Amino acid sequence: xxxxxxxxxxxxxxxxxxxxxxxxxxxxxxxxxxxxxxxxxxxxxxxxxxxxxxxxxxxxxxxxxxxxxxxxxxxxxxxxxxxxxxxxxxxxxxxxxxxxxxxxxxxxxxxxxxxxxxxxxxxxxxxxxxxxxxxxxxxxxxxxxxxxxxxxxxxxxxxxxxxxxxxxxxxxxxxxxxxxxxxxxxxxxxxxxxxxxxxxxxxxxxxxxxxxxxxxxxxxxxxxxxxxxxxxxxxxxxxxxxxxxxxxxxxxxxxxxxxxxxxxxxxxxxxxxxxxxxx
Amino acid sequence: xxxxxxxxxxxxxxxxxxxxxxxxxxxxxxxxxxxxxxxxxxxxxxxxxxxxxxxxxxxxxxxxxxxxxxxxxxxxxxxxxxxxxxxxxxxxxxxxxxxxxxxxxxxxxxxxxxxxxxxxxxxxxxxxxxxxxxxxxxxxxxxxxxxxxxxxxxxxxxxxxxxxxxxxxxxxxxxxxxxxxxxxxxxxxxxxxxxxxxxxxxxxxxxxxxxxxxxxxxxxxxxxxxxxxxxxxxxxxxxxxxxxxxxxxxxxxxxxxxxxxxxxxxxxxxxxxxxxxxx
Numbered sequence: 001x002x003x004x005x006x007x008x009x010x011x012x013x014x015x016x017x018x019x020x021x022x023x024x025x026x027x028x029x030x031x032x033x034x035x036x037x038x039x040x041x042x043x044x045x046x047x048x049x050x051x052x053x054x055x056x057x058x059x060x061x062x063x064x065x066x067x068x069x070x071x072x073x074x075x076x077x078x079x080x081x082x083x084x085x086x087x088x089x090x091x092x093x094x095x096x097x098x099x100x101x102x103x104x105x106x107x108x109x110x111x112x113x114x115x116x117x118x119x120x121x122x123x124x125x126x127x128x129x130x131x132x133x134x135x136x137x138x139x140x141x142x143x144x145x146x147x148x149x150x151x152x153x154x155x156x157x158x159x160x161x162x163x164x165x166x167x168x169x170x171x172x173x174x175x176x177x178x179x180x181x182x183x184x185x186x187x188x189x190x191x192x193x194x195x196x197x198x199x200x201x202x203x204x205x206x207x208x209x210x211x212x213x214x215x216x217x218x219x220x221x222x223x224x225x226x227x228x229x230x231x232x233x234x235x236x237x238x239x240x241x242x243x244x245x246x247x248x249x250x251x252x253x254x255x256x257x258x259x260x261x262x263x264x265x266x267x268x269x270x271x272x273x274x275x276x277x278x279x
Numbered sequence: 280x281x282x283x284x285x286x287x288x289x290x291x292x293x294x295x296x297x298x299x300x301x302x303x304x305x306x307x308x309x310x311x312x313x314x315x316x317x318x319x320x321x322x323x324x325x326x327x328x329x330x331x332x333x334x335x336x337x338x339x340x341x342x343x344x345x346x347x348x349x350x351x352x353x354x355x356x357x358x359x360x361x362x363x364x365x366x367x368x369x370x371x372x373x374x375x376x377x378x379x380x381x382x383x384x385x386x387x388x389x390x391x392x393x394x395x396x397x398x399x400x401x402x403x404x405x406x407x408x409x410x411x412x413x414x415x416x417x418x419x420x421x422x423x424x425x426x427x428x429x430x431x432x433x434x435x436x437x438x439x440x441x442x443x444x445x446x447x448x449x450x451x452x453x454x455x456x457x458x459x460x461x462x463x464x465x466x467x468x469x470x471x472x473x474x475x476x477x478x479x480x481x482x483x484x485x486x487x488x489x490x491x492x493x494x495x496x497x498x499x500x501x502x503x504x505x506x507x508x509x510x511x512x513x514x515x516x517x518x519x520x521x522x523x524x525x526x527x528x529x530x531x532x533x534x535x536x537x538x539x540x541x542x543x544x545x546x547x548x549x550x551x552x553x554x555x556x557x558x
Contacts, residue, residue: 054510
């Protein structure tokens, strides 16, 4: 299996991919999410790993939009506990640290650390593992990065402060995504799937449209595990609704989707797969 | 009126505050959203201006969380068209530009520009106006920033490329927030309010809980304009639901909230105010 991820070796997406596929899978790094989707389209990789939701920092809206725009299919999901390490070249020099680089979501997740160390400046970087690489290559002794233990090791850095994320139960949910093929939906019936992700828009000027769209799921005893409305680019006040559902009976899901189509202007099924747990 | 915003003069939050309050209002700048909430608590400012949702880059989840955690009340909302300018010290040197600094949300909103100029590197900065200030203070001729026309002017920069955002209808919704006082809810009845924002959590292990929570609004002909589920930090699979509602009859809103409380484990009203439009 050749899979793509955003970042560098040791990035959380890299760790999620290794956990999902097996340690022997080949992981290829890409600079941003858009490049990942392009690589999938060109079949340079068979699957891509995408962070979609973090317990502290919220959803990665860019990836929702890319799932909507591209012809892809969610193969599965995986949860990863996120433990951030403050790392630098030398273990002894915490008092000298003036600047800390990391991805903005990781910086957001370590707010208490920055509150307790007001003289240390937080600076944004495209990815946690890339910030570790930057610190490893720099001669500046006053800089540090926030990243995973694995990223720290892969760039030969030392941990100055361990597990500095605000919440000890910090986790990220990743999606594993492949190119959409004809029959993907029908095939998921055979594989014991119990979770589905979809996006839809409501018929304009119909009052109570959102409730109407959710009733088919309640009637079929299908549980909504998350919902998010996103404005449609260029259309003021029109929204797309992204929902995740858990079901036990595939036929009931099929029937609920038929009902959903009657009360919406557009429905796209992003994937039907097996739900994961944190541990 | 003394109001706080995140960023520097010319930041979109600054422009939103000036538009909401009047040009004579005093605007104080703060480095991050948390500092804004602290200033409000200490009464260093009477109100704060918060970006909450952008048509391209999604919701500012950090601000949702801060609204939930602090004793505050939404006074009003304002929409601002977002037009990004590529700016530098000299008007003539676009071909020399190698690095462009801006806030990650602004960089996300200018993806086509970076696709068309693959040799230019996008680098993250805490705020659009702060990136303009950084470019203005630097001697490096190969750097540029992405910010508003007003930020560019306030730091004496020149526009190299105009309106480089991907979508010409790019807009951001801002909330104007004050300290919560006793009777804020009742008072909003008198002021002709027609929009409300609230956050609630569902009773655990009750199936169809989300639909049950939305039915009181449908029964009262109250329209949901946005909904977002956010994981509760530290509690796996438990969510908070943030909703925005539009109503015409305050008494019907009161009754719907009574019904909502019966089917939820927690409800917090974030504010009742007058809805705004883009123009």
